[in-house]
Amino acid sequence: MxxxxxxxxxxxxxxxxxxxxPIPLDHTDSFTLLIAVLLSAQCTDVRVNQITPALFARANTPQAMMKVPEEEIREIIRPCGLSPQKSSAISRLSRILVEEHGGGVPADFDALEALPGVGHKTASVVMSQAFGVPAxxxxxxxxxxxxxxxxxxxxxxxxxxxxxxxxxxxxxxxxxxxxxxxxxxxxxxxxxxxxxxxxxxxxxxxxxxxxxx
Structure with a gap:
């Protein structure tokens, strides 16, 4: 062939x-999908789906997440691995979304990849699964x-x-x-x-x- x-x-x-x-990562909107994909780095989707309910019960918007102490985020997501890096990224990107993007997740590759902890693969997942953009x-x-x-x-x-x-x-x-x-x-x-x-x-x-x- x-x-x-x-x-x-x-x-x-x-x-x-x-x-x-069906999208393997449980989420309710573009923000929760972004966080779930970020957490999935070097972690299984099954484990992420076990962790995110507690995290999103604490905060499921950028506005709420930026107010959660980074140490608290780290403790919740610890089973996903790389919790110091991931908790820092979640805290910082939430603040950036509020301060620079009106509290929403931008449907733009460059803007997504500029966020802490978000690489090309994560941005591609969000663009394709949250916004329907071919990726x-x-x-x-x-x-x-x-x-x-x-x-x-x-x-x-x-x-x-x-x-x-x-x-x-x-x-x-x-x-x-x-x-x-x-x-x-x-x-x-x-x-x-x-x-x-x-x-x-x-x-x-x-x-x-x-x-x-």
Whole structure:
């Protein structure tokens, strides 16, 4: 198969497997989504969803969050890991949203990426899932699968994102990145790919035995 043919096959199979793509992080608006995505760095979505109810019960708007002592935020989010950095980012970005953005989350990549603790991947998730702007957030899991499926030979997530955006229609980006995440969790994890069970790897590579790469 050519690379475009492989991409078309992946897109078709993922749509069959995951016609519905609920957002894995529990949230109620763009601000709570932003905080949840920030907390998900080096932490599972399941753990984040266990932590955010207590945090959002304490404060679920930038105006309220900026008034919560940073030490209190740190204690609530401690199970997510990196709590000193994340609590500082949450406190500071909440103040910036109030003072510079009228208390709202900006629907703008540059403005989002200028916030403390918000990188390109986090901004892409917020833009795609909160505002419906086409984006293709690429984390290490999507990077891994793109390599396994020979859709990208990128050495990093930046190059992989660039390659995937060229291969897939713009109107598929937002849903597709979630479909790939769901697929990786169910069939093709970081621990390895069992070629006897993983449908897409089996179809694209004719892999018949388990593999770790």
């Amino acid at each position: 050519t690379k475009p043919e492989r991409a078309a096959h992946v897109s078709r199979r993922l749509e069959e497997l995951y016609p519905e793509t 293709f957030p690429v984390d290490t899991h999507i990077h891994r699968l793109a390599k396994r499926w020979k859709l990208s030979s990128g050495k990093n997530v930046v190059q992989t994102e660039r390659d995937l955006k060229k291969l897939f229609p713009r109107d598929r980006w937002n849903k597709l990145h979630l479909q790939i995440i769901f697929y990786g969790r169910e069939y093709c994890s970081a621990r390895g790919c069992d070629g006897t069970k993983c449908p897409i790897c089996r179809e694209l590579s004719e892999r018949k035995t388990p593999a770790k790469s």
